[in-house]
Amino acid sequence: MRMDLIQPFINSADAVLAQGLESPISIENLSMEEEAYRRKGVAAEVFLTGEIEGRIIFDVDLGTAAQLASRLAGVEVSEADDDLVREAVCELANQIIGNSITTLNDQGFHFHVRPPTLHTSEQGSKSSEDTEALVMCFNTSSGNVFMNVALRYNRRRAVERAVVAG
């Protein structure tokens, strides 16, 4: 996996979480995922298509999700408030992905992103050779946030775009 594609997501997660939670963030663990993805708690998934293709999943346990929602909203959000907790995780994913896309687009990569959706199944597909998944654990003051990134550079799309551009 190309690290120049991944680095903007790491930087963006770090910046957005630090700003939202008003506390420093550290990356506790970084590993390649060899088995199929298994959901840990509340998970939001974002798909990218274009010169960069794949998906990113943000995954947090329910207690952490409620704490994140409370910190980001500035009011107490209970674990029982399912909708708001899920919305908070999706919005967090949206902000992190959006900021990463801004960086990648300004670097010349062109692709489209769909709004985050909740990843509700317990398990996801196993990574393949060209879309292996990198899993990062961000340690925050509200708990751990896992980011699971499976992306690949689509050279064919880039060539097609260059041809169209003349």
Place this chain on the structure above:
Amino acid sequence: MEKFVPVKRSEDGQPVRYLIVDDSVFARKNLARMVETFGGQVVGEAGDGVSAISEYERLTPDIVLMDITMPQMEGIEAAEKIVRDHPNARIVMVSSVGYQENIVAALQRGARHFVQKPVKPEVLYEVIKYVMRDDGTTVHGAGAGAGA
């Protein structure tokens, strides 16, 4: 949350009326809470571009805070349609996707300003004051910046 000197409409001294458009309920609630600290009044919310257009027609708000990436119709297209029918509409794009092409496209199609998420209240406050200045809007109270 920080306290701000209220921004009011110059014509009648009433609170600035906002329409908040975002597919995330969480984001809408956060923005609503933020503009209320600016002394604003949220008169409506919408979760996509199509609803944004109909809510604008129905409510004629002073300012629209509009997300970009949304289902059905994206924010830039909705902004363009609103401004086509209401050239004086004040639309501020609020999105996490802030690359140059996007910002230029939004401004070319009639948006007045662009704020990148995560939104800092002090940044949005300054943008609101800037966008409302053609209304002759003054910030009521002492000083023009964020209060203590």
